[in-house]
Amino acid sequence: MLEHVSLPEAVGRALRHRILNNELPAETRLVEANLAAEFGVSRGTIRDAMRSLQAEGLIAIVPRRYSVVTRMSQEDAEDVCFARCALEDASVEGGFGPHRKELAKALRLALDHMSIAARTDDLDALVASDTQFHELIIEVSGRRRLKDLWSMLNSQMGALMRSEIERQGIGLDDAVERHRGILDAVANGDLPRLRKELRDHYLTGFGDA
Amino acid sequence: MLEHVSLPEAVGRALRHRILNNELPAETRLVEANLAAEFGVSRGTIRDAMRSLQAEGLIAIVPRRYSVVTRMSQEDAEDVCFARCALEDASVEGGFGPHRKELAKALRLALDHMSIAARTDDLDALVASDTQFHELIIEVSGRRRLKDLWSMLNSQMGALMRSEIERQGIGLDDAVERHRGILDAVANGDLPRLRKELRDHYLTGFGDA
């Protein structure tokens, strides 16, 4: 084992995966004892994992009562997109950073990955490469806290993408194409356009992808 | 007791207070067993509280090793300010919300509180009213996630203010005056100016207040 994954982290991942794949739909109650038994760990471990999921906005914990998988309203979705957009916009407002060419190259690579994922109908891979794409943007500023805040929205963003796509709101290819403008703006070194593209990407129609 | 404060929450508050008041200076190691004994609670409770502090950025937890009070570098300070500025700017970019007059009034009230706190050398009250002031700004958009993210930076912002002021970097009155421009912009309904004032407030000289 190269990387130590603590027990709570492993449980967190498993639960996160289930929620994102709708194996645990919204409003599902999460009972510590049940999960503990299922995973073969103690309730404390489950509690720990649930805290993380709460921080990510995937579940809501009502003290002394219960925990429940969060339901995302339309407003929530816009909310998440708006916040992500604000963070990414702030990240680039000072320019492209010292390596614009490399950034463009990395973005293009991520976009290629997305494209492949779209053609193979691999939703997991699509979400992953989308995250990677935007991660490059949020890292432009080099500011740690900007990325920390951004990361907190990752899970919800992923959930949002999946539900949008599965509802056939948008096709996989369409999802990929919506990133093209961002890449172009970076490739051309056109900062105002980049910021406009980001806004379009996050705030129009609705939903990321 | 009107409001239920769970044990971990109470412990968290106590520790937060100590850290912000430098009773637990940066680099201090936090040993679960010691704190558990001191507070008369179990280690699990302490662990829980420490998770919160970690999320707020006040302590760092190195798995399987130790927990330590975070030291904020100059870069960290700028980082926090930058992120807060980005969030508050995003909050107002769509306008003042439906009740600009009331907002201005509330801001003025908060500013008065700050002023009083400054005159009575009440650092706690100053930080509290500063938080309140900016909270009004971040609530303009009515977007929950924007405020959630903003809130995560609250503790660090408080720590930052205190250390800046105690180092005599700026006087208490000066700290109050730096908010005037923001209030004026709101009072005059001058959105571009408001956004400029926010940037000045957070990004010039350095440090909030």
Added chain:
DNA sequence: TCATCGTTGATTGTCGACAATGGGACGACG
């Protein structure tokens, strides 16, 4: 002398058990 390796002590990670809470079922009372 120096590198290696087991030992040791301090600390965190995990667990199972018990206590406390709050909702809902059920029955008494008006």
Added chain:
DNA sequence: CGTCGTCCCATTGTCGACAATCAACGATGA
């Protein structure tokens, strides 16, 4: 028939004990 109070149960909150981990130290052998 509706309301209130009591009891019970499911579930979370808290605890103390044991296991695992890791750095520091010292012993061992070349």
